Amino acid sequence: MERIFTYEALPETARLFWEKFSAATVFAFDGQMGAGKTTFIKALCAAKQVADVTSSPTFSIINEYHYASPAGHDQCIYHLDLYRLRNEQEALDAGVEDCLYSGGICFVEWPGIIANLLPPDTVLVQLEAMPDQKRLLRAGPAFRK
Template sequence: MEFIFLLEEIDAIAGKFWQEMPGQQVFALHGKMGAGKTTLVKALCAAKGVQDNTGSPTFSIINEYIFKDDNGKDQSLFHLDLYRLRNFQEAMDAGVEDTLYSGSICFVEWPDVVEELLPSETIHLYLEALPDQKRRLKAATNSVSLKNM
C-alpha cells in the first residue's frame, strides 16, 4: 500500500486506509519529527468514528479512544507515543506490552524502543514529508523492508 497525498486530503486517505487494512490491529509508525504521524493517527481515529478529542500521547505515553464497531459495540483504539522512553524497561513499566497484545487496534509512534515486543503481524507504516506539502505513506509487514525509503 502506498499513498501520496496533500494534508487536506488526509481524511479521504484515512478512509481508504481502513478499506485496505480492515482486520489489522498493530501499526508501527515510522517517520521523522514533523512528518505527520500524529496527524495521520487523528484522521484514522476520526475515520473509525472516535468521538473523543484525539491528541498526541507524548506525555501520557498511551491514549485510549473508544469507537463503535460494525455491531455497535464499544471498541478500544490505542495511540502510543514512545518518543520519551529511554529504554525497553520503561516501555514495560508503562504497560506497552499489555496494550500491544490487548486485541485492540494500536498505533505506535517511535516503535524502535519496543521493536522486539511488536507482534509478528505488525504493519509498519512509513510516513515521509515530500515537497509541496505532500506526504507519502507506505506500509510493510516488517521494519526492514522500507526503513531506507
C-alpha cells in the same frame, strides 16, 4: 500500500488505509519529527468515528480512545508515543505490552525501542514529508528483529 497525499486528502487516505488493513490491529508509525504521524493517526481515528479528542500522548505515553464497531460494540484504540522512553523496560513498565496484545487497535509512534515486543503481524507505517506540503505514505509488513 503507497500513496502521496495532501492534508485535504487525509480523510480519503485514511478510508483507503482502513480498506487495506481492516484486519490488522497493531501499527508501528515511523518517520521524522513533523512527518505527520500524529496527524495521520487523528485521521484514522476520525475514519473510525472516534468520539474522544485525539491528541499526541507525548507526555502521557498512552492515550485510549473509543469508537463503536459496526455491530455497535464499544471498541478501544490505544495510541502510544514512545519518543520520551529510554529503553524497552520503561515501555514495559508503562504497560505497552498490555496494549499491543489487547486485541484492540494499537498505534505506536517511535516503535524502534520496542521492536522486540511487536507482534509478528504488525503493520509498518512510514510517513515522509515531501515538497509542497505533501506526504508520502508507505504501509506494509513490519520490520522484524
